[in-house]
Each structure stands twice: as structure tokens, then as C-alpha cells.
Amino acid sequence: MDFPRRSVLTLGLLALLGASPLGAFPASAEPASIVVASTTSTEQSGLFKHILPAFAAKTGITVKVVALGTGQALDAARRGDADVVLVHDRAAEDAFVAQGFAKARFDVMYNDFVLVGPKGDAAGTKGTDITAALRKIAAAKAPFVSRGDRSGTHSAELRSWKEAGIDLAAVKGEWYRDVGQGMGPALNTAFALGAYILADRGTWLAFKNRGDLAILVEGDKRLFNPYGVMLVDPDKHPTVKVKEGQAFIDWLVSPKGQDSIAAYRIGGEQLFFPSAGPVRAP
């Protein structure tokens, strides 16, 4: 029988086909690279795209950014799936260090959260006091979109409700929409619903589908949003690339790295303010 032999040949050819593109993804021959687990706010605001080329040019190290919520990013690092974490939830970061997953945390930069809502501002929140604004939203039962994803922004939101003296569990209703998604999708939802939302300024400035949303509350010092960076402790996960990871952290907090962060602007507005060492004036 000649035919079956040809079929076998075809299958063999296919096997080769399958193997050859796989071979085109070299795992070990790559230049030095590290995995950085970070937040959707740093990725979606375009910051990494702006600063990473300078670091790669200087050190030859490729930084692979996996953008997750702060909680997820820390979890990925706990499992050993990242070399460095750059996130924004001070309490969670301190816990990460306390649990022994990192030896130290370094300040990198900060920006702030803003309360965004429809320009009409039916609940009358406009001003500089976040707790007063949240109380008005809850009283009016005005639509509010929550990230609901254990991100740094989500934890800042929950903290603000608490500071406003509002027991979310008790007053939560149809008006409070927990979307469980990143900053961008949550903003898309807020726009669609004409809802209020707490956003980090970086993502807000980079966000393109604003519709009639505008900043209503800003400048409250309780809305301060600091970012920290940590090298995963190689004692926990021996696969952590210590040399390259530390090089990235050293560069981030160096004058060069800090200047690069400060230089990132959208429409003339600075998104992140360097905070390593002495804090510079915005």
C-alpha cells in the first residue's frame, strides 16, 4: 500500500512544521532579561514604553513587564514568577517585605488619585475634599464604579470610604458597580454609565475615551499615590535574576532613571513625580 505511507510522511512533515516555529522561540540564547510584575497604571499610562528604552540601551537588559493589579502582581512575585515588582499599595508592599519575599522596598515615584465623574456633577462633589465628595455620592446614590480587583487604586478607594466614615457593606446598592477590572476598562464603564470613579492621574491623563468625564476632586493630600519597587528575595526563589533585577532598581532610583520618569508627559502634563531620595519639586 503506497497511500498510507504518504500519509505517514505528511504527518512527519507536520511534526517538523510544528517543531520548527517552536525552535524560532529561543529560551536561553536571548540577551539578559528580567520579568517585572507591575500595575496596569504604569503600563496603560505608557510610562514603561517611555523609560525602558533608555535602560535597555545603557545595560543591554530587556525588561519584560507583566501588567497586573497590585495584589496580583505581588502574588505572581510570591510564586517566583517575577524578578522585580513595581506597585503602589504601601500597606501590601510592607507586608510583602515583612513576609520575607523581599529584603527591601525603595521609593520610586508618586502621583495622585483623582475623583473623576460626569461634568454635570449631579451629586455636587467638586472640590478638594475626597471624603466629603464620597459622602455626597453615597447620600445621592449616584452611580459609582469601583475597580474591585485588589489593585492599588482599589485599596485607595476602600481606604477613602473608610476615612469618610461610610460603611460600604451597609450602604452598597445598585449604584455601586464593582467591575473587577483594570483602570482602563473601569474608566470605559464609568463613561458608559455616567458614573463617578477614583482613578490614578497617570492612567486618566493617558486615557483616550473620556467622553464627558472630567476631574472633580483633586489635590487632597489623602489622595497621595506612592509607587515602590522591590527585588524578590533570592533566598525564597533561587531563580530570581539578582544582578539584572538589582541593576534595574539601581537605575530607577538613580538620577538618570528619575529624570526619565519626570520627563514623561502627555499633553504637557507630567504623569509621575520622582521620589527616590530627596523629593523634587513638581
Added chain:
Amino acid sequence: MTETLHETFARLATLDRDVVAIAWLSLRVSLSAVAIGLVLGIPLGAFLAVTRFRGRSALVGLLNAFMGLPPVIVGLVLYLVLSRSGPFGSLGLLFTPGAMVAAQAVLATPLVAALTRQVIADAEDHLGEQLRSLGLSAPRRAGVLIHDTRFSLVTTALAAFGRAISEIGAVLVVGGNIDGHTRTMTTAISLETQKGDLSLALALGLVLIGLVVTVNAVAALLRGHAARAYG
């Protein structure tokens, strides 16, 4: 809406080399996954079509159900398996294109096997008795039937390719959507949607559809050519 569409076409003209690289990665990952799916799935499907054994129909039912395996679950399970803390963590495959190939291969294989089984079983209805009367063993009968139905099996391959290249749940979880490394067409479209850049997302969507149509057209041409040459 019309404004977005207008912008979309304007953006199409300005798509840069990044998009080409992303499309190329999507194509390589999905074609690799389909190739693996064909190598594993065709023999498995053919074997199930030409043999009779206890539990075979249960296996076939399971295979048919696995055609609908949710990509995000496949992604999650593979994530846990490939994680540094997982059983295959030492491979260092997580957040690499290799992990995405593995995930899509898991999705493609049952689809190929189930569709192949159906195609071969139909052919077996016509030819099975004749082949058995020639005294051919099960593997040889399977071989003859695979060869006989090879043009129908191209459609199976295309279905698997369609499933692989259009899924996002699995590649997003195991690939991590890393810029310049594991960003595929679907994860890029999702990211741009999240950033609120809807016209760019739509433009990328048109590129993806174009890619799928092109692959299908090439397959149809090859099949037509082969059918004329080898009938």
C-alpha cells in the same frame, strides 16, 4: 460610531512595524499550536474511528465536549503548572511564546481529534468493509482513510487555526501580554480597548481578520491545487 470608523481607517494606514511584529508572533504561535494539534489529534481521531473497544463512546463524548474547553481555564491551569512554584516551573516557560504555543495546542488538539474522528468515521462507513476484507490492520486502515479524507482534514486544520488565533483567555494568562515579547493580536486589541483607544483597537481587529482570511484563502488555493494534481 461613524467617527470611530473613520478614524479606524485612518489608523490602518499608519500601523507601524510593531503591528507587523505582533501579527507575525500571533501567526507563528497559532500555526505551531495547530501543527502540534494535527500531529496529536489526527492519529487520535483516526484511531477512535477505526477501532472498537470498551469506553470508546465515552472517550468520544469527552473529546467532543473538550472542543468547548474554556481558554481562560486552560490558561489558568497551565499558569499554575508552569509557574516557578508549579511542577514544571523549572522549564522557565511562563510568560514566553512557548507557553502560549502549549496553551493553544491544548485547545487545538481535542478540536482536531474530534473533527477528524467524525470525518474518518464517515469515510469508514463507505470503505471500512472493503478495507477489512483486504485484511488490513487498524493502523493501516486508519492510514488509508486519513489519506482518502485529506482534503476534508484541511478544513479541520483551519477550524483549529481559527480557534487558536482568535482566543485571548489562555495567551493573556500564560503569556502576560509583554510588549515586544508575548503581545499577540488579541491581547494587543484588548489592551488598546482598555486604554480607551477604540479606533486603534478596531484597526488591529481588521488586521487580525485580514490575517485569518488570508490563511484560509492560502489553504483553499493549496487544496484546490493539490486536488487537481493528485485528485
